[in-house]
Amino acid sequence: MESKQPMAENTARKGPRPSLIQSKPPRKRDPRLLAVIDQHGCTGCEACIVFCPVDCIEIVPNVPHAQFQQVVEVDIERCIGCALCSKYCPWETIPMFSYEEGIKQAPSLTMKSVCNQKTKEDTAPNPRF
Template identity: 40%
Template structure:
């Protein structure tokens, strides 16, 4: 069994993953899968983008024997990139929200496009599109797994995924601040005779505001 400290093992495992953030391992991203592997809660055979070489890398790090990919999570294949049919795109932005590395650009009601150099082929934008205007094209030829994906691409994908997480968190905080300001303004704007100084009433109002903020934060996740 490995004697590497859990945090360091998590870091090493995460560095050995392709960072496509495809969720096919049944975890929300590569970092979550790495944490689960380090804790012994996941198998080394759950990452199709890494392929057989990826399994071998994870086996070496965790001390587990090499085994084939679990077909329940998919199969090893070439790198595929998403392409949007611009003639059919309705500009709904759902694919933008689904992309884990922010590689789709566009605006509401305007045509979107995929930045091919940043696409990880995660496929998460496919089910998100309501008009089926996104297709996957083979970009790896005969190469599969890590042979079709470089460490530099993995590093870029990790950085873009991390930046997206920060962006979403900041957007959630900004939204919470706007909601709190609006709620406070409504209380302040009440006519003087309508304002109630009973602590119990004020506590109930605060509870309502806090519940609204909690729901808003939950929707951002």
């Protein structure tokens, strides 16, 4: 015999979850190497995304240039320098730089630079250096 009790109210959160961390926590130490995708040769095949152990490589949405099928970028603030993306990139477009050199090279190789979409935030000096 079935009981006809009313189901409990659904209390699942509707909409986006508020962030528990207001900003990125500082790194304990900087990696020795950084991956920077050279957008002049990247085809957007996503091989690097598959091998990244910290998910710091993401697809860039709504790229306005027809020359790019799909574009991926490395979030250098999350990159740990493991070099797996560089090792498995079939187009050899992910050079690994020393941390300091990677910070210097990123502005000239990343998608925003290639498409002339730099913002004030991108060109502002990094307070860490």
